[in-house]
């Protein structure tokens with residue numbers, strides 16, 4: 001009896017806080033540098049050969065200097081590319097997002113039309129834009145994405161059992177847990193009435209799929225994901 005009460009209290013407190021979180025997965029280092037490795041190796045070889053020719057061999061070869069310069073240039077280019085932001089995958093309460101150069105492109109769960117595996121990319125087709133993630137870059141994040149999508153919005157997941165297995169089993173403890181700062185709700189339309197949401201305070205969200213409703217129009221079950229809604233709807 002006491003335990004039940006305690007649990008209920010906890011649940012209520014969590015709902016009030018309406019804290020949303022997601023996991024951040026940086027691109028695998030191997031993937032990020034794969035492009036650079038080819039160029040980098042060439043650069044290192046040239047640099048090594050140049051150094052060898054210039055300083056190690058007894059009779060210094062005249063082309064040594066050029067090789068050092070060329071090697072340094074290619075290596076420098078490769079390192080520059082490695083330093084470029086290969087992007088970050090985010091998965092959590094507000095759907096899936098791709099972060100690159102400090103810009104975040106987000107597709108909420110309720111806006112996903114199709115999640116599929118095409119060759120070596122996982123594609124997320126959204127209502128107003130799509131995202132594609134190379135498997136080699138985000139092996140852990142994509143496993144989490146497939147698992148969460150399967151729980152939250154199973155109808156849009158177009159992955160065969162074999163494809164799901166190939167994506168691997170998710171370790172939800174992986175990735176960096178970060179809070180979700182805000183979800184853009186103004187400008188969206190209430191799923192129940194199609195009326196525009198003008199003020200954030202008028203919006204209520206489905207905690208499972210982020211579908212948006214006007215606060216007086218929240219249905220008992222979410223029209224998008226079918227979960228019990230009513231008083232469970234959260235502020236934006």
Ligand SMILES: [Zn+2]
Pocket residue numbers: 206207208209210211222223224225226227
């Ligand atoms: Zn929903």
